[in-house]
Amino acid sequence: MTGKRLVVTVVSFMCGLMWGFPPRIIALAVDHMGPTRALVWFATNMPRYLVTTAVLGPVRVHLACVVAALRNGCAYCAYANVYALELIYFRERGRLFPWDAAALDSWLHLDPRTMRQRLHGVLVEAGLHNEAMWADRILALADGSQQPVDAAEARLAHILGMATTMSQIAVAGGAVPDQAHDPVNKNAEIKSQHAALRAASSI
Secondary structure, X not given: OOHHHHHHHHHHHHHHHHHOOOOXXXXXXXHHHOHHXXXXXXXXXXXXXXXXHHHHOHHHHHXXXXXXXXXXXXXXXXXXXXXXXXXXXXXXXXXXXOOXXXXXXXXOOOOHHHHHHHHXXXXXXXXXXXXXXXXXXXXXXXXXXXXXXXXXXXXXXXXXXXHHHHHHHHHHHOXXXXXXXOHHHHOHHHHHHHHHHHHHHOO
C-alpha cells in the first residue's frame, strides 16, 4: 500500500467512526497536500476541531464552517455542514430547519452584507437567536474585520481556517456533496424521518 493510499485509508476510517462514512474530501486533501503533510494537518487540526465542538457546541461550529464554505463558493462543504445543522435541529426540535442543504446555489459568493442578512433571517426564523448574534462575530472573523478577543473567538478562528482550507481543496477538486459531517449522520432513523418531512413539505 502506497503512502498516499495508507493516509487516505487511515483518515477515512477515523471519519467513518465519527460520521458513519468516508468523506470524499479526504482523498482530495491527500492528493493536494501529499500524504505526509496531509497526515500532519489532520493530526494537528482534527483534535482541536473536536474539542471546539464539545466546548462551543456543534451548531456554532457548523455555522462557522458554512460561512467559510459560502465565502469560498464551496457547495461541497456548505452542503455537508448545512445538512448537519438540519439533522441536529430536527433531532432536537422535531421540525425542519428553515434552510435546505439541497438548495444552496443562491448562497454561494454572496457579498458580506447580504450573507449576514440571510444568516440572521434563517437563524431567527429557526428560533436560534443566540446563534444569530454569534453569526456576526463569525462573519467579522472570517472577513478579517475583527481579530479574536477571547478563547471562544480563537477557537472559531481556527475552525474558519480549517474550513477555508478544506473548501479551497474541495472547489479545486470538483467535489460533489456527500453526507453530513457530524455524528448525527450515523442516525439512520433521524435521517429517514427528516427526509420524509422535507419531501412532504415540498409537495
